[in-house]
Amino acid sequence: MGADHVRRLDRGVSGARVAAVADPDTGRAEEAAAGIEGVTVHAEAEAALDAPGVEAVLIASPGPAHEEALLAAFARGLPVLCEKPMVPDSDGALRVVEAEARGGRRLAQVGFMRRYDAEYRRLKRVLDGGRVGRPLMLHCVHRNVSSPPGFTSAMLIDSSVSHEIDAARWLLGQELTAVTVLRPRPSAGAPQGLLDPQFVLFETDGGALVDVEIFVNCGFGYQVRCEAVCEHGSARVGEDNGVLLTTAGTAGAEVPQDYLVRFADAYDREVQAWVDATRQGRVTGPTAWDGYAASAVAEAGIRALESGRRTPVDLAPRPALYGTSR
Amino acid sequence: MGADHVRRLDRGVSGARVAAVADPDTGRAEEAAAGIEGVTVHAEAEAALDAPGVEAVLIASPGPAHEEALLAAFARGLPVLCEKPMVPDSDGALRVVEAEARGGRRLAQVGFMRRYDAEYRRLKRVLDGGRVGRPLMLHCVHRNVSSPPGFTSAMLIDSSVSHEIDAARWLLGQELTAVTVLRPRPSAGAPQGLLDPQFVLFETDGGALVDVEIFVNCGFGYQVRCEAVCEHGSARVGEDNGVLLTTAGTAGAEVPQDYLVRFADAYDREVQAWVDATRQGRVTGPTAWDGYAASAVAEAGIRALESGRRTPVDLAPRPALYGTSR
Amino acid sequence: MGADHVRRLDRGVSGARVAAVADPDTGRAEEAAAGIEGVTVHAEAEAALDAPGVEAVLIASPGPAHEEALLAAFARGLPVLCEKPMVPDSDGALRVVEAEARGGRRLAQVGFMRRYDAEYRRLKRVLDGGRVGRPLMLHCVHRNVSSPPGFTSAMLIDSSVSHEIDAARWLLGQELTAVTVLRPRPSAGAPQGLLDPQFVLFETDGGALVDVEIFVNCGFGYQVRCEAVCEHGSARVGEDNGVLLTTAGTAGAEVPQDYLVRFADAYDREVQAWVDATRQGRVTGPTAWDGYAASAVAEAGIRALESGRRTPVDLAPRPALYGTSR
């Protein structure tokens, strides 16, 4: 995850530069930092925090190392993005909260990435918009194909369901006040001794109920679903195209009104692919020949529209430069 | 579109810097360039091409201006991303092709952004993978809520259907050889005199048939669909979650096997949002309090798992710093 | 419900004749029996059981009257179809079981109609077929637009969830061994004092878990869903076209292989509609003109196929007999 975030900061997002990478295994740090101009590599997190050019910190070390790194960043007044779990034990997590609160300004963001998922954001907007009324229940499903070695029954809760814990708090704007865990007979597909699946029930301070199927060795796919059942409708994400909204008499999805909405990502990817290829001295993507062919076909189309007849398309011979690929 | 691309190059993609902006209306160029460090502004495209630091060109001017700008870029050996239509008339488009071919290396990429849409790419992969066999027909639908003022019957072909022209050539890897346009009675929702909808049929040099419903005043939404009917199955994008694949006996969609696939965009957006906020001296997103609450709830969950009982969650008082928003 | 079943026996199904109708309110019985040849009407159930021609009994009286009627039918050796609940209290239900068991042969069928629903039957077939492995959990949803006057919190369980109780037992082939009921804060749409929705959890003697959302004042629609999560896949009915089956890597529905499957109901309805109209001396449905028009258009189509051209259809003038309706 750390190397993945280094790559993301270096090439995936704009406006950031990787100034320093820290890992007790400096060989791994070197590898992650390879090819990044001006970066320094460190064995100790604190040394990286003090490296020249460091203005913010992304923490992706194992959970137990987070508390120390967070406190060190706070001490330097550095903004932090900290992967989840912020701190695995709640006592340590509370110490971080108190340290930040003492400083009097927010420095930490925790890496609950579902809040940035397009579907979850739309679901949040639907709930906040008030159209479907107060949420009464959230039905959640969280399935993994298989669990990594060493995964314990407790980790189904604190590693997997923790995503639903945050998502439920965020979607509902409520705190969770009690929890019950039901344990059906484990699947034959789960490692010996692992209680998988589990069915987890949360109650909230707003009187809502949240149920979560967690099944980390389902074998058939990675599936994350959430249905909010509300006083005037239900809204669901995770298996439809966008939010499936059921209100009086109809079940359906919003249809976008604009190509900029539908193809926003395509424009971003197009320009990014062009920038990436250009920096490597290459040209990829649709060619001038494609541009010419489109014009020639469209012209034939307009003649066909006017004449009402089948109209042949005449193309010039294709120059060798454009090969046969399109 | 030009200003949108300036913003995209400046802040939406990584690895590029906007060095110069050209627009005959320099006020508009100034506006687009506002706040970008080191940028110069020009009335003439050629002046911009010669500005210091210019290593590549994105052309988003009106179509008739493209040919001259492309040839000027070619003359300077600059890579170009040119918005569609590359050149509106096919004679001009052919001159661009010939100029690039004379130069002996590819410099131009045309802005057919559907090739960068996640769903279209998956459809392309399905077709190229050979699993569904040779494509026999493409059924396409292209609907807009309403057309802009001045939109003509011919523009349904050369402005709108041109996307399907390129997508069909790319998906099939075939040239289009003939076209027929059918004109049902126009919709009452279309402006007086506009032949809308139209139904356009293309034949290809591989014996396939492409039909396109183009309806630019449908009123109900922006919809782009494409179904490839092949010798061993059908594959469709544009209304399902990903590619709907129908093969012997089943119709269904691929289920992702991994959270990195499902939430790849969420990770990118999360880190980008963090970088953007940090550069403005702000902290947004999930707070340390959210991190603490997740840990505390997960701990109660593990106790509930072990005891088999309903287990209350005990949270410390929330520091004022975290307000009531989550 | 009683009158509805009388109509169904008289005209909806084949092979049965309504011989006697009983209702303490004989006016209502007369009304239900109106127009049925040879029927007798009774105030007392037992009198109806003894009426000439009675070979079987359908009980659709209020639940508390069922026990006596069932025992009377058993005493006469008459087969019975008894609407649910068979007997509302379990002591009475057990007396019925014991009476039938004493007789040594089965006479009673209970009206759990979901076992006859096409989708539920397909789900049962999928589960029994073994393809998705042992069921681990059933997630059920049962929503009504609104509850009738006088509906109590307990009736959400014994009137509504009783359908899921039977469906779960039938689908799983397991007995339910324990139950827990969770009560989120009631919806503002529920009558004052009604605990609606509820979330009900059943454990089974096979180690499976069954959860049921029951929400009888949801306001937005009548929805019944059931997802079986199994060791090798999940299967769901109630919101898709047939069974949505998710197995390794794909989520999808079976595609029928034959028009007799797809249009089986249409053939039945067609012939039934024709019989019904004919008995009333009427002719409805597609006319000879429709048959002629289809032939004429098909002939033009074959000419178009052969010529490759647009081919006009020539229709004779339409006789007045066929009006303008089709």
Added chain:
Amino acid sequence: MGADHVRRLDRGVSGARVAAVADPDTGRAEEAAAGIEGVTVHAEAEAALDAPGVEAVLIASPGPAHEEALLAAFARGLPVLCEKPMVPDSDGALRVVEAEARGGRRLAQVGFMRRYDAEYRRLKRVLDGGRVGRPLMLHCVHRNVSSPPGFTSAMLIDSSVSHEIDAARWLLGQELTAVTVLRPRPSAGAPQGLLDPQFVLFETDGGALVDVEIFVNCGFGYQVRCEAVCEHGSARVGEDNGVLLTTAGTAGAEVPQDYLVRFADAYDREVQAWVDATRQGRVTGPTAWDGYAASAVAEAGIRALESGRRTPVDLAPRPALYGTSR
């Protein structure tokens, strides 16, 4: 098809009795008539028409025999349900129309069974309801897994597309005025020499356009779809659960408001299954034990609701009569 209809009249629908069966192959007629009380068997259609008890006729002979049988039925004033094609050649079909018109009253119904399909009927209701405005185009898909031996290119039109010809005329309430047939390169899955698939275009006297993909050797399933694109929305059947309606800003399906709508067929099947079993002296379906178990579980559920606790279910021992099946 004939034997299938004999079975349907005898046992599938109510209100009819099979009085006579005719087939030049009287052995086949005997077989179809086996077990039907009072039926007579004939080699000649006319003899069957004159058999005692014949009040109406269902014609399911090969198409070329229809004209004679229809005229004979008309001569006797008998109502007829005639399988499609009514008469294969349009001249013969017109003679039937004229004969019926001369008689001055309708006697013939043609077997276009799609008009009786639940989804098509809902689509028709949507179109007639006016909510989506005037239909502009129908996009139809008609796919078979494989064609029977001897199927010709012309039969794709007059045997297969004839269903769409009638459905289009019925849905639109318009006559078809011209037809064009496009022939993509045949699928490798089609028999040598068969032009399959074809793409058929119809124009109507109301200015609408109807396109039909007919593909009778698609290999992957039997699929029949129809999307009506209208001035204010689109409505589609054949792949969703009911009618998929797209109107301003949303795409979705109607949600039923009532269990009688959702489970209407289940009630019919339940009672029919009970009648059928009873006539054979058998009892099938949910047992008294199932009724008892449901009551016992519901009682435990109500105690769980009241106590807020997990509540065990106590069942009496199951009598041997009920075996282990449920």
